Amino acid sequence: MESSDEMKKPIVAVVGRPNVGKSTLFNRIIGSRVAIVEDFPGVTRDRLYYEVEWLNHPFILIDTGGIQWEEDDIYSQVKKQAELAVEEADVILFVTDAKDGVLPADEEVANILRRTGKPVVLAVNKTDNFSQDSSYEFYGLGLGTPVPVSAIHGMNVGDLLDEVIAHFPKEEAEYEEEGLIRIAVIGKPNVGKSSIVNRLTGEERVIVSDIAGTTRDAIDTRVEHEGKPYLLIDTAGIRRKARIDDVLERYSVIRAFRAVDRADVVLMVLSATEGVSEQDKRIAGYAHEQGKAAILVVNKWDLVEKETNTMKEYTETIREELGFLRYAPVLFISALTGQRTTRIFEMVDMVYGETTKRISTSVINQLLREIVMLNPPPGDKGKTLKISYGTQARIKPPTFVLFVNDPELMHFSYQRHIENRFREDIGFEGTPIRILVRKKTGDQYD
Numbered sequence: 001m002e003s004s005d006e007m008k009k010p011i012v013a014v015v016g017r018p019n020v021g022k023s024t025l026f027n028r029i030i031g032s033r034v035a036i037v038e039d040f041p042g043v044t045r046d047r048l049y050y051e052v053e054w055l056n057h058p059f060i061l062i063d064t065g066g067i068q069w070e071e072d073d074i075y076s077q078v079k080k081q082a083e084l085a086v087e088e089a090d091v092i093l094f095v096t097d098a099k100d101g102v103l104p105a106d107e108e109v110a111n112i113l114r115r116t117g118k119p120v121v122l123a124v125n126k127t128d129n130f131s132q133d134s135s136y137e138f139y140g141l142g143l144g145t146p147v148p149v150s151a152i153h154g155m156n157v158g159d160l161l162d163e164v165i166a167h168f169p170k171e172e173a174e175y176e177e178e179g180l181i182r183i184a185v186i187g188k189p190n191v192g193k194s195s196i197v198n199r200l201t202g203e204e205r206v207i208v209s210d211i212a213g214t215t216r217d218a219i220d221t222r223v224e225h226e227g228k229p230y231l232l233i234d235t236a237g238i239r240r241k242a243r244i245d246d247v248l249e250r251y252s253v254i255r256a257f258r259a260v261d262r263a264d265v266v267l268m269v270l271s272a273t274e275g276v277s278e279q280d281k282r283i284a285g286y287a288h289e290q291g292k293a294a295i296l297v298v299n300k301w302d303l304v305e306k307e308t309n310t311m312k313e314y315t316e317t318i319r320e321e322l323g324f325l326r327y328a329p330v331l332f333i334s335a336l337t338g339q340r341t342t343r344i345f346e347m348v349d350m351v352y353g354e355t356t357k358r359i360s361t362s363v364i365n366q367l368l369r370e371i372v373m374l375n376p377p378p379g380d381k382g383k384t385l386k387i388s389y390g391t392q393a394r395i396k397p398p399t400f401v402l403f404v405n406d407p408e409l410m411h412f413s414y415q416r417h418i419e420n421r422f423r424e425d426i427g428f429e430g431t432p433i434r435i436l437v438r439k440k441t442g443d444q445y446d
Contacts, residue, residue: 009257010060011088012059012061012092013088013093014093015094017105017109020096020125021095021126024125025125026063029052029061029161057165059165060257089118090168090169092113094113094121095123095125096125096146098124098128102137102138110142110143114142114143120144121147121164122145123146124146124148124149125151127148147159147160180222180230181265182230182262182263182264183230183233183348184256184260184267185197185269186259186260187256187270191274192269192300193269196269196297196299197221199335199338200341200344200345220233225345228349230345233263257286260283261290264293264352265294265351265355266294267348268284268287268294268295268297269299270296270298272298272300272301272303272314273303275317284296284325288432291434293351293354293355294327294351294431295348295430297344298331299335300336302336302337311332314332327429327430327431327432329430350429350430351430354431355395355396355430357395359398361390364391364400367426368387368418378411383409385405385411388404389440393436398434402418403439407439418435
């Protein structure tokens with residue numbers, strides 16, 4: 001098995017009392033870097049989670065200021081905000097205000113953060129004069145050397161990010177075994193992820209060992225099915241604490257992101273009794289964007305009153321709601337009764353085989369010739385797209401490079417047509433495929 005090039009992305013949470021400039025700093029970080037900034041699919045409206053990168057270090061940035069509580073007590077809100085961040089973050093970016101100095105709310109957050117033992121980077125925002133050390137009083141918070149910044153002007157933000165990435169945890173060695181397929185069971189809370197994992201492990205009765213996962217509070221379980229090894233990445237266990245309340249469920253999305261990064265195949269679990277939610281869309285969208293093979297597992301099917309076309313109608317609804325996952329097979333199960341759960345491993349093997357499939361260059365180019373002959377590419381201002389050559393560049397997901405006379409002539413619709421023909425003729429059920437277009441120049445390819 002080829003080793004995965006995926007890695008766990010550290011989580012950086014931006015915390016602090018209101019009006020210290022958290023959102024300004026957050027926006028500055030996501031908007032001022034040269035590196036690519038990506039919104040997680042479906043999360044944009046929440047403005048909570050962004051995947052960012054600094055000096056080749058990708059990480060997930062959380063703007064905790066976007067989380068609202070109904071309580072009127074500002075200090076209680078600040079405390080909960082800090083606790084939420086601490087629950088899931090690898091590094092805390094604690095933002096204070098140079099103009100206000102150290103206020104009681106700052107001290108309360110600092111007390112919480114000091115007790116965690118987690119790395120904290122202290123940002124003193126709204127600093128006007130960097131030639132004078134106006135942040136001396138912030139040493140009293142006991143969180144190390146304060147970093148003066150001006151988020152609104154972008155001053156010293158680079159030094160701040162240097163300090164942040166210096167605290168990232170060292171990468172842990174991923175558990176590897178020849179032929180091992182890593183399966184992430186993801187979905188919103190209460191869709192039955194734990195029950196599915198218990199079915200997959202309990203019925204097989206061949207659990208070899210429990211392996212501490214690379215994410216906190218997660219247990220990866222190695223199981224065998226018909227002599228083949230699998231690693232189940234457990235994302236079900238949100239550790240509820242009374243002091244954090246139901247808001248912690250928001251962080252289940254983060255758990256899912258981390259599991260997806262490590263997985264070969266994703267089981268996207270939906271509830272048959274609830275349909276597709278916005279949270280389902282954002283989690284599934286992330287799996288798609290990361291190029292992961294996927295199976296849509298509709299659990300609690302035993303609770304649905306059925307007629308002749310019930311399954312077909314459910315499938316059509318799911319396809320409409322999750323249009324970007326049309327390649328993913330749909331499996332209706334009941335973890336409670338065991339209905340069709342035995343098919344999960346069979347389907348995992350199938351989609352893993354598709355996402356690791358390699359197609360010979362000769363087959364690719366023969367298919368491209370047929371596509372062009374039957375449906376020539378449209379012209380643009382007297383110029384016509386010419387596809388000279390195609391080859392497969394990688395697997396997981398299958399990625400193809402097409403060398404053409406002018407990439408600008410490759411219309412989105414024609415690229416989609418090529419993708420559809422690839423699926424019709426070659427397969428790729430359960431996996432996204434990527435088609436990259438490059439310019440051919442003589443014997444050199446850009």
